[in-house]
Each structure stands twice: as C-alpha cells, then as structure tokens.
Amino acid sequence: MIQHPAILALSVAALLTCFMLAYAARYGTRILEKWDLHSGSELQLDLERRTYLISVILSYMLVFQILSLFLYIFTADNLHSQFTGAMCAAGSLGVNSYGYPVLILKIVNCLLAGVWLIINHVDTRGYDYPLIKTKYGLLNVLAPLILLEAVLQFAYFLNLKADVITSCCGSLFSTEKHSIAGEIAGLPNGPMQLAFFGMMAVTASVGIFFYLRGKGGGFFSFFSSLTFIIAAASLVSFICLYFYELPSHHCPFCILQKEYSYIGYALYATLLGGAISGLGVGALKPFISHPSLSRVIPAIQHRLTLVTLVLYLLFTLIVTWRMLTTSFRL
C-alpha cells in the first residue's frame, strides 16, 4: 500500500459513495416492495419523502463518480515513477490485475449513473411517480456494481508496492520484472478509421432523422452506444497516434497530460457525455406511452438527441482537426 494523499482521497470517496448508496438502496428496496400511491398511510408518506433524499444522494454521487474516474487515471499516471518499467498510467494500472477492471467498472458505473439521473429527472416531471419502480430497480443493479468497484479499488491500492532502493542492493535489475506492457495493442488503423468515421456518420444521420421526424429513437440509442465503443477502440488504435505523432504509442492516458494541453479531457468528456445522453434516449423509449409522460418524454428525448449529436460532433471535429493539421501521417 502506498500512502499517497490521492490514494487516501480516492479511498475516502469510495467509502462515502458506498455508504450513501447502501443507504439509498435500502430505501429503494422498501419502495419497490411497499410503494402504493393510492394509500395515504404513514409509510407511504415517508417513502415519498425519501425519494427526494435518494435523488439528491444519487445526483451528488454521479458528480463524485465522474470526478473519481479522472482522479483515478490521474493518480495512476502520477504513480508511474514508482514502478520499474511503467511509463505512464497504462503501466501503473498494469502493476497488478485489479487496475484495469476498476477502470472499466468506473466507466460503466458513470454511464449507468448518468442514465439513472435521466430517468429520475423524467420521473419527477410526471405527477404520479410513473417510473418509480424502474428507477429503484436500476438502483439495485447499480449499487452492487459500485460496491464491487470500491472493493476492487481497495485491492488495487493494497497490492501496490513501490520499487524503492533497499539496503542490500541499490538496483532492482537483479529481479528485473518482465516489462509491464505499457502499450495496449491497437487494432489495425485503416479499418478502424473507416469504422470510426462510418459509425459517426450513421449515428449522425439516424440522430438527425430522429430529431426531425421523431422516429427511430431506439436505433439512434443503439448506434450511439456502438459508436461509443468504436470511438473508444479508435482512440487506442489510431486517434492518439496523431496526438503523440508516434506510430507505436497507443496509450490512451498520455493525452490527458499537460504535454498534450489536456486535450484528453475534452475527448473523454464529450464521448462520455454523448454516450450517456444517447443511452438515455433508448432508456426512456419503453415509457413513452405512459399517460403522465406522453408529453414529457418526447421533449426530453429531443433534447438528449441534440446533446449527443453536438458532443459527438465536437469529438469528431477535434479528431479530424488534429489528423489534418499535424504533419504526422500513418
């Protein structure tokens, strides 16, 4: 265990998030079991009041969750100097087998928490708590995932050991480890470029069609999620190569550094934001026929589609701008 202030900060955040979520999930389960809008009982009134609390808790938690995703990557990057063979965050995350699963879980949890907040927002717009059961059903999926993330994150930090000078021998070369794979092997860049720009174009056209005609929301949601995955893979495969101007450096984390003017944050933020809104469009689709929501949902879907389109467009523009302006060619 390395007693780094950032590790302590992340652990505190994980602990707080878990407590808050356990509290929310406990009442969520009670709501799932006992909710009856037509009853005027003490219990029902209490549960109705509790829904406010849970919404507030979850909203704060999403903010913490997004911040902690970036802090986690930043911390891993900061720690790389303490391990032999690690050149950046990719190396420190690979020091033990927990690093990458935590990262993936953090991303998934960010997406799910975002979708939850969208559903919650829609729910508060209807007069009769129309989505209450869906909302708390999803919360019960989210809670174990976040708990798992916290446990794995603790395991990751506990199993970190800095390679420092020991009294018996200065150098560590005698116990030289097999070099930690600092590079994630990328997919072939030619087909990936085609897939990336193709998917962006398809998502954009389906999105614009849905925005104008109000049809094909499910398709749009599906394509925007697929685009998220392909864009993430492209980031490793070819996009970052243009930023580093190196044909072999596939690391998706170095673009977050100062040397690349923190452009990585813009890329990840637009991608995550676009994916959350895109998923939200699909998540709302089944409830469109609900009487109290039939007017609310199309308006919100409309707005979410616009958000996804704008964010994905920004992402594509940043990438294209870099590909065209740099003197580097693959």
Next chain:
Amino acid sequence: MNIPLNRHSNILDFSLSSLLRRKSKNLSLLVVYTLIIFVIASLIFFVQALKREAAQLLKEAPDMVVQRMVAGRHDLIPAAYGEKISAIRGVTSVSPRLWGYYYDQVFGANYTLLVAEGKPVEPGNIMIGAGVARNQRIQASDMLTLKTSANEALLLTVQGIYPSSSELISSDLIILSAEDFQAMFNLPPGQNTDLAVTVANPREQVTVAAKIAELFPDTRPILKSEILRTYDSLFEWRGGMIVVILAVAVLSFIIFAWDKATGLSAEERKEIGILKSIGWETSDVLLLKFWEGIVISLSAFLTGVVLAYVHVFFFSAALFEHALKGWSVIYPQFRLVPVIDVYQLTVLFFLTVLPYTAATIIPAWLAATVPPDAAMRS
C-alpha cells in the same frame, strides 16, 4: 433569461441573504472549514514542491553511482574498478569521486567535504556553502581550521561562498583540493569514495548496472532513477502519513458540520415552514440548501487554498517544516518554487469538500421535508 437559470439565480440570491442573516453560526463553520482546508492544502503543496525540488536537484546527478560494499557497509573503492567499468560497452565515462563528512566539535555541526571534479580549487583554498559560513561566522578570504585524522590543524583560506540560491545542495558543503582531502583523511593510495558512471543511452543503464554487479559482486550500482523514485515515495509517504493523522481533525470537522446542519434553530424551521406554505416545493428547499453548501464550501476552499499558498511559498511552511524536512544544525534556508496543478486541487477537494457534502445531505433533506404546519407551530 431562460427560466431554469432564473430559478437558480433567484434561489442563490435567497440563500446568500439567508446565510448572512445567521452570520455568527455560519462564520464559525466557515472558519473551521477554512482551517481544515488550509492545513491539508499546505501539506499537499509542500510535499509537491519538495518533490519537484528533489527532481530538479537530481537532474545534475550522475546517471549511476557505484559503491563498494564490505561486510554490508559502504567502503572505499579501488581506482582499478573504474578502469574495468569504463571498458564496458555503453559506458561513456567513469569518474572517481572523493567525498566525506567532517564533524566540527566546536560548532557541533557536520560538514560535507567534497573534491570538485570540474573546477578544482588550489591546495590550501576552499569554497564553502552559505550554511557553513553562517555556522562558522566567516566570510570570503577568512581562514578556516579543520582537524585532520592525525589530529593536526589544517589551515584553509575561504576563496568564496556559494550563493544562497543553491543552498539546498550547497549549505553544508566544503569544496577542497584532492591534496587537502588526502591530508585530512589520509586515504590509502589509489582509493576513492565511489565512482560516478555516465551511460549515453538511458535504456542501457539497467544492463550496464547488471554487468557491473556481475563483474564486481562486492559493489552496488545505484541508478539516478532509483534515487528519484525513492525520494518520491518517501515524500509521498510522509505526506500520506500526516494526512492520516489529520483524518482525526477532518472527522471532528465532519461531526461539527453535521451538528451545525442538523441543529436547526426554531427560527430556521419557521422560515422553511413559511417558504413551504407559500408554495415552495421540497425540491426548491433542497436546492436552497445545495446552494448554501456550495457558497460555504467554495468560500472555504478558495480562502484555505490562498492561505496555504502564502504559508508554503512565502513562509516556507513554517508549521510543518520540522515534521517534513527533518533537522540539522546547518539547515539550508530556502524558498520553495510555487507549483500547483489541478490534480492537487482535486485531491484536496476529495479530502475536504466531499466529506462535508456527504455529511450535510441528510440534514438538508430532514430540513426540507418538515411538514409546514409542524414547522411553523414549533
């Protein structure tokens, strides 16, 4: 203006005025909050600045130092080792170094004696660091007397004093000639303290080190990157340890904040009751509480960070230096170069604002959900 934004700005306006109405209560909270942020921020800034300082200093250090070990202790290394090491492929140069420590019984201080490689001083002359000059109360062209290992006095003329900008490395330093060094310590001929090895290609350093260790099993090569890594983790460890100690303080602050947030005065309850009876919804009251929290956290965060900046970079972290820097009779006086980045501020935010926010959610909700009639009647 668009309506949601208008709503927020009105509620923010209201929350500011309601905070000002309860000045003494909120001020005490703000002071304690600022203090906590100030202490932790000072610590984080200080550790970061020291790390940077160490990295800057070690930039000039040799790529690799080879020391000879006898019975697990650092010993003198024969010059013949250097010749064999310079024959290893990839080694650019090997320079033998002579250095040692000298304890001055009169002034009770330890000096570092070093034979400079680049610009050696003439025999009988020395260059000294500012710390030595302060300790001995001497100036340039004064004489300094050192006692040799044969208990004879060695008189040396101070040729110059290193400027205070380099104090972090030169404070306790005395640079002398190889002849005077020999007179001081009477080393056996052909022996050096250690060897500084330069390797042209940084990627070959590990291989060269392995070859040296194989060729001379009684030596230990130490790489610059390892020294850097060790310093890094040492500073982080010290910083982390103090954060753990401070956790008690943070915890008491959280309890304090919780107590302040739950202990609604009768007047506050009445106020919320009136707001709700004139049409405010629970979510509006929650928004009010949210803005109150933001205002308090942001004020405390900014004030705490600015105070910590002044404390660390203008007053050299007077409150912590003994815990974090260590101590010695000749202590370098130095000013840290300011380094602050988003990363440190985020860590600080996670360590302070996040627990505060978590502690005030439930009290805020309890306040927002009181039934209006009960609130007004109490």
